[in-house]
Amino acid sequence: MTDVKPIAFYLPQFYPNAINDINWGQGFSEWRxxxxxxxxxxxxxxxxxxxxLGFYDLRSQxxxxxxxxxxxxxxxxxxxxxxxxMGSRRLLERPLHSYLDGGRPDFPFMFCWANESWTRAWDGKSDDLLLEQLYDDVTKQGLIADLVEATKDPRYIRIKEKPFxxxxxxxxxxxxxxxxxxxxxxVWSRTxxxxxxxxxxxxxxRLEMLRDVDSVVQFPPHRLPRNLPRKLIDVETVSPFDTSREDYFESxxxxxxxxxTRVDGFERMYPGVTPDWDNSPRRSKNAHVVVGSTPAKFAAWVRRASDVSREKFQSGSIDAPLLFVNAWNEWAEGAVLEPTESLGTAYLSALTQGICASSV
Structure with a gap:
């Protein structure tokens, strides 16, 4: 039976750096x-x-x-x-340079270009622009150079021999x-x-945009196609809470x-899962809090999504039996596979259980 390959999104934010010092204060990282x-x-x-793993610093190999x-x-x-x-600027690059330059660990990786402008959304001020995402030729040439460097690495993830x-x-x-x-x-001409x-x-x-790319990835909880509008939990079920924060809660x-239900809504869509979601540590108001996650529920979701990935691969709808996980270490958004103080490796074990159960 085809083995499903989980790929976990990874945030390289956990170290002090100049851009965070300027915008958020000296020594800031997500741990704060x-x-x-x-x-x-x-x-x-x-x-x-x-x-x-403790409160790690990504300056350490x-x-x-x-x-x-x-x-x-x-x-x-x-x-x-x-x-x-963004233009001539590459941000939060030190951990990725370390990963490439050191040649270790012997563990596959790929890039997701997070092409978003930086704002003070973490403070509930999405209109306060810190750095604008650019699409000029300088940005393009920088992106090309970085991809050329990264895809030379034998650890870089490839689909049908092509860097992804x-x-x-x-x-x-x-x-x-x-x-x-x-x-x-x-990239072709250089590599x-x-x-x-x-x-x-x-x-x-929109569907016509997918003509320009080879695939699309689900990104739960908030970036996935839906048949119906998102149904939020009645706030009375999570009371008492501070209504002035304007937080919202989802099951x-x-x-x-x-x-x-909607993973087949796009033919070339890779399924995605998430252990949990809660971005209230980042947001002073308007936080999105998911309610009801457990390791057992995550394991069941992984099993079902793995079956979907395998079936789509076998039918030729997707080019590899991949399953994307949001995320490995989004600590300030509650989407974490890494061990926690209270639950230990429960969600990592749940991922293993889900994958293994789907292959039986």
Whole structure:
């Protein structure tokens, strides 16, 4: 039976760096948001603190080794690193440079270009622009150079011998068809490798946009196609809470069913899963909190989504039996496979159980 290969999104935010110092204060990293989190209602699982890996610093090569060991043992196939490029500026690049330059760990990886402008959304101020995402020739040439460097690495994930790169919001690229054709051609001319380009689903994505890419990836809980509007939980079920925060709550069970129901809505769509979601550590208001996740429910979702991935691959709808996980280490958004202080490796074990159960 075909083995399903889980790929976990990976946030390279966990180290002090100049851009965060400027915008968020000296020494800032995601850990600062994580430790400040507080429960918003009875039974709310916050703060969610790291377990076996501790409050790690991604300037240390040892962290990658420890993460890869945990991921490999749980059945994770590789990491999908968020990659940031705005004009001549590359952001949060140090961990990725370390991963490439050191040649270790021996663990597969790929890039997802997180082509979003940076705002103060974490403070509930989405209109406060910090850095604008550009699509000029300088950005394109920088992206090309970075992909050329990364895809020379034998660890880079390939689909049918082609390096696989994701774009977070492909619909925002002006003159998208030409832009992507030039990207593909430039990488081919420099490396002799043909890219396979996927995009992450978003509500603004239209069917005609998929003509310019090779695949689309589900990204639960909030970036997946739906038949019906998102159904939120009655706030009375999570009271008492501070209504002035304007937070909103969603059932984990409902997200699972929405994801599985619509995974065939796009022919070339890879399924996605998430262990949980809660971005209240990042947001002082208007947080999105998912309610009801357990390791057992996550394992069941992984099993069902793995079956879908295998079936789509065998039918030729997708080019590899992949399953994307949101995420390995989104600590300030509650989407975490890494060990936690309170649950240990429960969600990693659930991933393993789900994959193994689907292969029986």
């Amino acid at each position: 948001s994580v430790v400040k989190a507080k429960p918003l209602f009875d039974g709310h699982f916050q703060p969610r603190l790291p377990g076996a 040892e962290v990658f080794e420890e993460q890869a060991d945990l991921a490999r043992a749980a059945g994770v196939f590789g990491f999908c690193f968020y990659y940031y490029r 790169v994701l774009i977070y919001q492909v619909e925002r690229i002006p003159d998208r068809k030409l832009w992507l054709e030039e990207l593909r051609q430039a 002799g490798q043909e890219l396979t380009i996927g995009c992450v689903f978003s509500p603004g994505l 984990y069970d409902a997200i699972v069913e929405a994801a599985l």
